[in-house]
Amino acid sequence: MDNQRKLIKTAMDKGNGVFRLFPTWVPRTFCVPGKRLKLHPDDYYSLGAHRGGIDERWFASTVNADNGPGTPEDEGLSYIFIEDGSQKEKVLLKETIELMGETILGKKVMDKHGGWAMFSKYFDNMQPLFHHLHQDDEGAALVGSKGKPEAYYFPRQLNNHSGWFPLTFFGLNPGTTKDDVKRCLLDWDKGDNGILYLSRAYKLKPGTGWDVPPGVLHAPGSLLTYEPQRASDVFAVFQNLVWEQVMPRELLVKDVPPEHKNDLDYLIGLIDWDLNLDPDFYNSRFHEPKPVKPLKEMKESGYEEYWIVYGSEYFSAKELTVYPGRSVKIKEDAAYGLIAIQGHGKFGALDIESPDLIRFGQMTDDELFVTVSTARDGVEVRNDSAVEDLVILKHFGPDA
Numbered sequence: 368m369d370n371q372r373k374l375i376k377t378a379m380d381k382g383n384g385v386f387r388l389f390p391t392w393v394p395r396t397f398c399v400p401g402k403r404l405k406l407h408p409d410d411y412y413s414l415g416a417h418r419g420g421i422d423e424r425w426f427a428s429t430v431n432a433d434n435g436p437g438t439p440e441d442e443g444l445s446y447i448f449i450e451d452g453s454q455k456e457k458v459l460l461k462e463t464i465e466l467m468g469e470t471i472l473g474k475k476v477m478d479k480h481g482g483w484a485m486f487s488k489y490f491d492n493m494q495p496l497f498h499h500l501h502q503d504d505e506g507a508a509l510v511g512s513k514g515k516p517e518a519y520y521f522p523r524q525l526n527n528h529s530g531w532f533p534l535t536f537f538g539l540n541p542g543t544t545k546d547d548v549k550r551c552l553l554d555w556d557k558g559d560n561g562i563l564y565l566s567r568a569y570k571l572k573p574g575t576g577w578d579v580p581p582g583v584l585h586a587p588g589s590l591l592t593y594e595p596q597r598a599s600d601v602f603a604v605f606q607n608l609v610w611e612q613v614m615p616r617e618l619l620v621k622d623v624p625p626e627h628k629n630d631l632d633y634l635i636g637l638i639d640w641d642l643n644l645d646p647d648f649y650n651s652r653f654h655e656p657k658p659v660k661p662l663k664e665m666k667e668s669g670y671e672e673y674w675i676v677y678g679s680e681y682f683s684a685k686e687l688t689v690y691p692g693r694s695v696k697i698k699e700d701a702a703y704g705l706i707a708i709q710g711h712g713k714f715g716a717l718d719i720e721s722p723d724l725i726r727f728g729q730m731t732d733d734e735l736f737v738t739v740s741t742a743r744d745g746v747e748v749r750n751d752s753a754v755e756d757l758v759i760l761k762h763f764g765p766d767a
C-alpha cells in the first residue's frame with residue numbers, strides 16, 4: 368500500500384493534480400463493433416473472438432464490466448498511469464480513490480457518496496441494441512445495486528459513419544396499456560414479441576444528445592455514443608428479437624429477485640409509466656448543447672464551452688473547444704474526468720492529444736482525471752495547432 372501511495376503521489380506531482388488514465392477497452396459478445404473507437408483494425412478482437420468484438424471504451428471508471436463468466440477481474444476499470452524515468456506503472460483509479468479519496472474528490476463527496484459515483488463510456492455498435500430499461504433505486508435495491516440514469520451525446524468527430532440504424536426507440540406510445548406490454552412478455556418464445564410496435568424511433572443527430580432516466584425504455588441506435596452514467600450496471604431487456612438475433616429471457620430478469628422472475632405485474636412495474644407515455648417525450652428528453660456562458664464572451668476569449676449532458680443529479684458533462692493557437696484557464700467546482708476528441712496541446716502540466724490510431728494495450732495521451740483542488744484553482748488549456756480546434760469532453764459526478 369505504501370508503494371501504491373508513493374506512485375499516486377508521483378503521478379499527482381507530475382501532473383500538478385491531474386492524472387493520466389490508461390485506455391480501458393470492453394468487448395461485448397452480443398454486439399457488432401462499429402469500428403469508430405480509433406483502435407487499429409487488427410485489434411478489435413484482441414481479447415479473443417469468443418469474448419466478442421471491442422465496442423466500448425470506458426472513462427474514469429471504478430465499476431467492473433458485467434460480462435459474465437470468464438471476464439477478467441479488472442474489465443471496465445480505469446487505471447492511472449505513472450511514468451517516472453524509465454519506470455512505467457499502473458494503479459487502479461478505484462484503489463487510488465480508496466487510498467486518497469479526500470485529496471482526489473474532496474471530503475464532501477467522500478462523505479456523501481463514498482467514492483466516484485459515475486463513469487462515462489463510448490459505445491460503438493453497427494446495429495441497434497435491444498429495447499431495455501434500467502431499474503430505479505427501489506428496483507435495484509432488491510438486487511443490492513443502485514438505480515441507473517444515463518445520458519447520450521453523439522460527438523461529430525467520431526461519427527463519420529452512422530452505422531446501420533442511427534435511430535433510437537424511446538418510451539412507449541401514448542395510450543399503451545399495461546396489458547399491451549404484458550402480452551409482449553408472455554409472447555417471449557413465440558417469435559417477435561412486438562414491443563417495438565408500441566414505441567417510436569427518433570433520428571439521432573451528431574452534436575446533440577438525450578437524457579434517459581431510470582425506468583425509461585430505450586433501444587439505442589448505431590451512432591457512436593458518449594454516455595455518462597451513474598456507477599451501476601442493472602438492466603432489464605423487453606425485446607426478444609433484435610435484428611433476427613434471439614435474446615434469452617434471462618436478460619429480462621437478470622436483475623430481478625427470484626420470487627418475481629415470473630411475476631408479470633412486478634416486471635411491468637419496473638416501467639416508469641409517466642415518463643414512457645409522456646406525449647412530449649421529445650421536448651422533455653432531447654438535449655441541445657447549452658453554452659456555459661454568453662457565447663460572444665467565450666468566443667472573444669478563444670474558446671467555446673457547452674453543457675452537453677445536464678438534468679441528472681448524478682452526473683453531467685461539458686464539451687470544451689479551444690481555438691487554434693489559443694489558450695484558456697478554466698475553473699470547475701469538482702473533480703472530473705476528460706477525453707480529448709480532436710487536436711493537441713497542453714492541459715495544465717501535461718501534453719494532451721487525440722490519437723488517430725491506437726494499438727490494443729498501448730498508452731494514449733487523450734484521457735485525464737483532474738483532482739478537486741486543481742479543478743478549483745483552474746487549469747490552463749492550450750491548443751498547440753495553428754489550424755485545428757482542440758476539443759475535450761469533461762464528465763462530472765454528483766453535486767458538480
Ligand SMILES: [Zn+2]
Pocket residue numbers: 499500501517585
Ligand atoms: Zn441503457
